Amino acid sequence: MTDKVHVIGGGLAGSEAAWQLAQKGVPVVLHEMRPVRPTEAHKTDALAELVCSNSFRSDDWETNAVGLLHEEMRRAGSLIMTAADRNKLPAGGALAVDRDAFAGGVTAALAAHASIEIERGEIAGLPPTDWDSVIVATGPLTSPALARAVQSHTGEAELAFFDAIAPIVHFETIDMDICWRQSRYDKVGPGGSGADYINCPLDKDQYDAFIDALLAAEKTAFKDFESTPYFEGCLPIEVMAERGRDTLRYGPMKPVGLTEPHRPDVKPYAVVQLRQDNALGTLWNMVGFQTKLRHGEQVRVFHMIPGLGHAEFARLGGLHRNTFLNSPKLLDESLRLKADPRLRFAGQITGVEGYVESAAIGLLAGRFAAAERLGLSASPPPPTTALGALLAHITGGHVSADEGTARSFQPMNVNFGLFPPISVPRQPRGKGPRSGKSFERKRAMANRALADLDRWLSTPTSVAAE
Numbered sequence: 034m035t036d037k038v039h040v041i042g043g044g045l046a047g048s049e050a051a052w053q054l055a056q057k058g059v060p061v062v063l064h065e066m067r068p069v070r071p072t073e074a075h076k077t078d079a080l081a082e083l084v085c086s087n088s089f090r091s092d093d094w095e096t097n098a099v100g101l102l103h104e105e106m107r108r109a110g111s112l113i114m115t116a117a118d119r120n121k122l123p124a125g126g127a128l129a130v131d132r133d134a135f136a137g138g139v140t141a142a143l144a145a146h147a148s149i150e151i152e153r154g155e156i157a158g159l160p161p162t163d164w165d166s167v168i169v170a171t172g173p174l175t176s177p178a179l180a181r182a183v184q185s186h187t188g189e190a191e192l193a194f195f196d197a198i199a200p201i202v203h204f205e206t207i208d209m210d211i212c213w214r215q216s217r218y219d220k221v222g223p224g225g226s227g228a229d230y231i232n233c234p235l236d237k238d239q240y241d242a243f244i245d246a247l248l249a250a251e252k253t254a255f256k257d258f259e260s261t262p263y264f265e266g267c268l269p270i271e272v273m274a275e276r277g278r279d280t281l282r283y284g285p286m287k288p289v290g291l292t293e294p295h296r297p298d299v300k301p302y303a304v305v306q307l308r309q310d311n312a313l314g315t316l317w318n319m320v321g322f323q324t325k326l327r328h329g330e331q332v333r334v335f336h337m338i339p340g341l342g343h344a345e346f347a348r349l350g351g352l353h354r355n356t357f358l359n360s361p362k363l364l365d366e367s368l369r370l371k372a373d374p375r376l377r378f379a380g381q382i383t384g385v386e387g388y389v390e391s392a393a394i395g396l397l398a399g400r401f402a403a404a405e406r407l408g409l410s411a412s413p414p415p416p417t418t419a420l421g422a423l424l425a426h427i428t429g430g431h432v433s434a435d436e437g438t439a440r441s442f443q444p445m446n447v448n449f450g451l452f453p454p455i456s457v458p459r460q461p462r463g464k465g466p467r468s469g470k471s472f473e474r475k476r477a478m479a480n481r482a483l484a485d486l487d488r489w490l491s492t493p494t495s496v497a498a499e
């Protein structure tokens with residue numbers, strides 16, 4: 034008889050992981066601490082409870098990366114997607130669900146599965162050593178006792194308790210007639226070229242207008258359990274601006290060591306810098322621009338920055354209570370802790386963001402653990418798929434992993450900027466969102482993804498060499 038795999042956490046990721054294991058015939062014990070021990074956000078004892086919105090976001094696989102992820106998960110036999118489809122509510126192009134019926138459906142399916150045992154109770158430290166295959170899927174609100182144990186196992190700096198997210202911009206939407214590439218003082222540094230940053234220059238009037246807009250913009254509030262999250266090293270830019278009009282000019286927007294090639298005689302008054310965020314070079318983050326501004330306000334205010342007037346954001350900034358690993362450094366490509374491979378991680382704790390992404394990483398962790406238990410080798414999904422692109426982001430695609438400084442790693446939703454680029458023929462100008470080059474490019478990426486996914490799913494896993 035096959036030995037059991039233990040899954041800790043019965044949220045979006047843990048429920049999906051347990052299902053994938055059980056469907057491959059591997060017995061599972063799923064440990065969920067609720068209702069014995071609650072979290073600050075969950076309200077029920079159901080598995081896969083949705084803690085806030087009831088939306089799985091866009092269901093359009095042709096033009097939206099999360100819609101594509103839905104479709105890939107459906108093809109891979111996802112329990113979360115089956116329950117979502119069965120309990121969907123009218124919501125335009127989005128997939129919204131009846132949250133109680135959804136969570137009830139997941140809980141009932143797992144409870145009824147012959148290969149799954151559900152144990153209610155907190156795992157309050159590292160799992161016992163005789164559990165030789167474990168998936169930790171305890172989410173953004175991992176209980177403190179387990180979080181502390183993981184932290185001392187991985188190293189103090191490798192588990193974060195807040196995310197501090199600066200906005201990330203699609204490269205192709207930055208106006209390079211205004212911006213230029215240069216590192217401060219042309220420093221080459223480890224793995225650099227001396228031209229590693231994209232710089233957006235502001236004159237005094239533009240800077241003053243930007244500061245005024247920042248101070249007046251609407252902010253989001255912290256939840257009760259998110260008290261005092263500010264660390265001096267990652268203050269929101271609006272808090273810096275409140276401390277003095279010049280604080281940003283002496284902080285993340287300092288103009289020193291930079292010369293504008295288009296106008297070498299003009300000294301910029303302030304500069305916003307963007308740093309490459311993924312190995313593909315398709316995504317760039319705004320350095321030091323973590324913020325609690327409302328999302329709509331971020332778009333409005335950041336469009337005032339010269340060169341970002343038409344920027345499209347792969348993600349907007351935020352600051353939240355979270356628990357996530359420095360995954361590019363710690364995890365191998367099958368989500369195992371490199372230093373202790375009996376432990377695999379899944380869900381938001383790996384540095385993905387969102388219900389669907391968390392469940393998707395649960396799906397992969399479950400399949401990888403099942404293959405390992407059955408003595409098979411399982412290759413990761415191709416990076417051209419949404420599943421593969423997301424996995425590559427957390428296990429190595431993030432650019433600073435190569436520099437050995439993956440501490441800048443921050444959680445991310447799936448988006449087309451994570452996919453390898455694709456070229457499409459020039460398009461005639463069309464009207465509406467479903468025409469033009471951007472639409473054709475997304476559609477080409479989505480078609481490539483599904484073809485590659487089908488090939489990956491139909492490849493028989495082979496018996497491992499050892």
Ligand SMILES: Cc1cc2nc3c(=O)[nH]c(=O)nc-3n(C[C@H](O)[C@H](O)[C@H](O)COP(=O)(O)OP(=O)(O)OC[C@H]3O[C@@H](n4cnc5c(N)ncnc54)[C@H](O)[C@@H]3O)c2cc1C
Nearest residue numbers: 042044045046066085086156171172176380381387388391
């Ligand atoms: C307040 C809040 C609001 C959010 N809102 C949204 C939103 O609207 N939309 C969205 O897409 N994403 C949202 N997220 C982000 C995220 O996608 C969800 O939190 C998602 O549920 C993460 O899935 P997960 O499986 O990783 O974690 P969870 O779904 O949180 O599951 C983790 C499970 O592990 C259990 N657990 C924790 N510690 C232990 C332990 N030691 N032993 C046993 N069990 C344990 C918990 O009880 C929980 O059931 C939100 C996050 C938070 C914190």
